[in-house]
Amino acid sequence: MNTLHNARVAIVTGASRGIGAAVAQRLAKDGFAVVVNYASSSSEADALAAGIKATGAQAIAVKADVSKTGDVRRMFEITEQQLGKVDVLVNNAGVLKTVPLADTSDALYDQTFDINVRGTFNTLREAAARMNDGGRIVNFSSTTLALNMPGYAVYNATKAAVEAFTHVFAKELRGRNITVNAVAPGPIATSLFLEGKSEEQIQTFAKMPPLQRLGQPDDIASVVAFLAGADAAWVNGQILRANGGLA
Ligand code: NAP
Numbered sequence: 738m739n740t741l742h743n744a745r746v747a748i749v750t751g752a753s754r755g756i757g758a759a760v761a762q763r764l765a766k767d768g769f770a771v772v773v774n775y776a777s778s779s780s781e782a783d784a785l786a787a788g789i790k791a792t793g794a795q796a797i798a799v800k801a802d803v804s805k806t807g808d809v810r811r812m813f814e815i816t817e818q819q820l821g822k823v824d825v826l827v828n829n830a831g832v833l834k835t836v837p838l839a840d841t842s843d844a845l846y847d848q849t850f851d852i853n854v855r856g857t858f859n860t861l862r863e864a865a866a867r868m869n870d871g872g873r874i875v876n877f878s879s880t881t882l883a884l885n886m887p888g889y890a891v892y893n894a895t896k897a898a899v900e901a902f903t904h905v906f907a908k909e910l911r912g913r914n915i916t917v918n919a920v921a922p923g924p925i926a927t928s929l930f931l932e933g934k935s936e937e938q939i940q941t942f943a944k945m946p947p948l949q950r951l952g953q954p955d956d957i958a959s960v961v962a963f964l965a966g967a968d969a970a971w972v973n974g975q976i977l978r979a980n981g982g983l984a
Contacts, residue, residue, distance in 0.1 A: 744770040744795055746820045747965065748812065750803050750860060751830025753778035755927035756877075758785055759954030760827055760961045761796070767962055770795035770820045774812060774830065776802045795820060803830045803856030813863050825965045826864045828857045828876045828899075833929050835888035846891055853895035861906055871914045873965045876903050878921035878976055883984040896921070900976055907974030916973040918964050923980025925952040946981030 746769065752761040753775035762785070765771045771789060773796055775782035782798035789796035799815050801808035816823055831853045834845055857876055864874060878896040881889045900919060907917040924930050924942045930951075931939065943951045960979045963969050978984065 744768060744820075745824040746770045746772070746816060746822065747825035747827065748772040748774060748816060748823055748860070749827040749829055750774045750801075750856070751776075753782040753785065753798075755929060756922070756925060756954045756957045757827070757829040759958035760829060761785060762789060763955070763958035763962045764825065764827075764965060765789045765792065765794035765796055767966065768794075769825060769965075772796075772812070772816050772820065773798045774801055774803070776800070776830070803828075803859055804851035806859055809856075809859040809863050813867050817867070822869045823864065823867060824869050824872045826860055826868065826872070826874045827961055827965070828860055828874070829961075830856055831877055831895075831929070833892050835892070835933075837888055838890040841891055849891050849895055850898075853892070854898045857899050857902060861902060865906075865910070868913075868915060872916075873969070874906070874915065874917040875961050875964045876900075876917070876919040878903075878919045880921050880923040880978055880980040880984050882921065883978070903976065904974050916964070916969065918969070918972055918974065919976045920957060920960050920964065921976050921978045921980070922957050923952055923978075923983040925954060925957060927954060946983040948981035950981065952979070952981060 747764045749757050749761045751757040752773040761771045761773050773782045773786045786796040786798040797819050799812050801812035876899050878900050882893045882896045903917055903919040957979055
């Protein structure tokens with residue numbers, strides 16, 4: 738528990754839209770004071786934080802590019818000053834561009850690894866030094882890692898790295914009573930998934946899981962809420978594949 742403030746504190750990276758926005762809203766509903774992190778979408782992040790505050794919960798929007806060490810350190814400092822020490826870290830920020838490996842530019846490779854891997858690394862390292870004991874960390878992998886579809890080589894490589902971080906970091910935090918898990922969503926109807934796909938491609942993905950629909954951001958927010966909450970106290974170092982049974 739925070740000594741300076743009442744509510745437990747959660748940072749959600751990449752929370753200006755999509756899954757992160759749903760996670761921020763859900764954690765606020767569950768009683769957390771929430772940091773709505775974003776890199777560039779300030780009006781969306783501000784609007785989300787204002788909407789959360791209108792419900793009576795605490796929220797602040799904090800700009801920080803997770804791939805930058807200094808930005809991440811500042812985000813933790815602002816959080817501590819305004820809300821208190823961090824209890825929950827949700828490493829949701831991520832990018833996806835599907836390109837065959839042979840056609841992938843150096844710039845796209847660097848951007849994908851910088852945000853998905855270095856971004857997660859930066860917040861984990863900061864969290865190790867600054868999080869409250871008894872906290873929860875939820876990283877983001879992807880079910881695409883199990884599908885091996887063409888075009889996903891670099892993205893899947895970044896998510897494999899995040900899964901590796903998850904397993905090892907859970908053990909490195911021995912003695913702190915902090916759990917480290919990851920959620921690996923299947924296709925979720927957000928701009929990351931929908932952009933650049935034809936209606937036909939979207940329908941093909943929607944039919945893949947035996948539950949025969951695309952996931953919605955709230956389907957993942959509820960899984961994150963479970964992993965961040967009291968009921969998941971004994972779940973540690975695991976990857977939870979939330980994908981309607983796709984893989
Ligand atoms: P999204 O709708 O594109 O949202 C991505 C969020 O990340 C935005 O809020 C964006 O904010 C933020 N972001 C991007 N780069 C950032 C950076 N450098 N620093 C801080 N924030 C940054 O994506 P989504 O679908 O919700 O995906 C969320 C996570 O789920 C990702 O890790 C993704 O890999 C994973 N995932 C998604 C799916 C899916 O089907 N949607 C499936 C499996 C896994 P700004 O605009 O401000 O940059």
